[in-house]
Amino acid sequence: MVGYSDPAGFTLLTDVPEEAARRALADAMLRLQAGETRLAIHPNCGTNLLTTGVLVTLAALLGSAGARKEILSRFTRTLILVLPALVISPGMGMRLQRYTTTAEVSDRWVKEVRPLQLGGMRGFRIMFA
Numbered sequence: 001m002v003g004y005s006d007p008a009g010f011t012l013l014t015d016v017p018e019e020a021a022r023r024a025l026a027d028a029m030l031r032l033q034a035g036e037t038r039l040a041i042h043p044n045c046g047t048n049l050l051t052t053g054v055l056v057t058l059a060a061l062l063g064s065a066g067a068r069k070e071i072l073s074r075f076t077r078t079l080i081l082v083l084p085a086l087v088i089s090p091g092m093g094m095r096l097q098r099y100t101t102t103a104e105v106s107d108r109w110v111k112e113v114r115p116l117q118l119g120g121m122r123g124f125r126i127m128f129a
Helices: 018-033 046-064 071-100
Strands: 002-006 009-013 110-118 121-128
Touching: 009 110, 018 110, 018 121, 046 071
Parallel strands: none
Antiparallel strands: 002 009, 009 121, 110 121
16 A cells, blocks of 8 residues: 555555545544644655655765765765664664645645546545545
């Protein structure tokens, strides 16, 4: 199951019956409106993936920067910088999600749940009013 959100709603790619998707959507909306904001935070959010990508890329650039040295030396220095970036990035991404992801849905209601087919994948487009 994969979801992509945008200001108008979200697209859910999954192979579940439409009634199950509608029921899960209704339950999630009620739980978010009741204050369960943690439902909007997820380890595989794009914010987390972007955080990891940026930190690892910066670490790799820093590790390989400078005068041309022996390849093993550059490799070791880069590895020493990349590994901590990989370790800290999930936690940092989760913290960043608190600023980039909103769980506030009190002013929204479901306008439409439309089944869709993307290539060989089934899913739903959920639109808010």
